[in-house]
Amino acid sequence: NAGVTQTPKFRVLKTGQSMTLLCAQDMNHEYMYWYRQDPGMGLRLIHYSVGEGTTAKGEVPDGYNVSRLKKQNFLLGLESAAPSQTSVYFCASSWGQGNTEAFFGQGTRLTVV
């Protein structure tokens, strides 16, 4: 069982470059999320989606865009990367909210130089 798969696992960008992080889940979950994890801080929600074709802003959405064209995929885009976006990015999915468990991908370590 693949669960939640993120690509790529590592990436180095130059300031101003763009890139897209791909998240794919095979559990037929409705909800998908993008988080960033920085040293000494808890995971922070960037954007999330409650179903195919929907997206919403989280706690730290500036500088990022997302799309959910297919239920199983959730894309995170950086249009013009900045050093402040150096972080580890995690995608997660769940079938609902409330007490439901979120399943996380392995993460993407992004460095912007």
Next chain:
Amino acid sequence: KNQVEQSPQSLIILEGKNCTLQCNYTVSPFSNLRWYKQDTGRGPVSLTIMTFSENTKSNGRYTATLDADTKQSSLHITASQLSDSASYICVVRGVGGGYNKLIFGAGTRLAVHP
């Protein structure tokens, strides 16, 4: 402001010993609290969830407690193993819907030495 504070930030113990990790939160109103284990280079994996009415719950060598009155939770690890080396993250959900209600602690980094 809704916050989740975990202590200690890091902990080193010898294999076979027990340890207790703490989580204090100010999230209100409270819905549930979940403990995650995050191995180095991996995503978090859920260990257990505590709802308002639950005081203690075990999952193998992991036992979580919750005191909703004092807004405190603990994760006790018994007879630690090398594979327990990881970060343990406390996550609290507030009431009211919306995924913005999920607040993550910064985690406790546990190292188990032989």
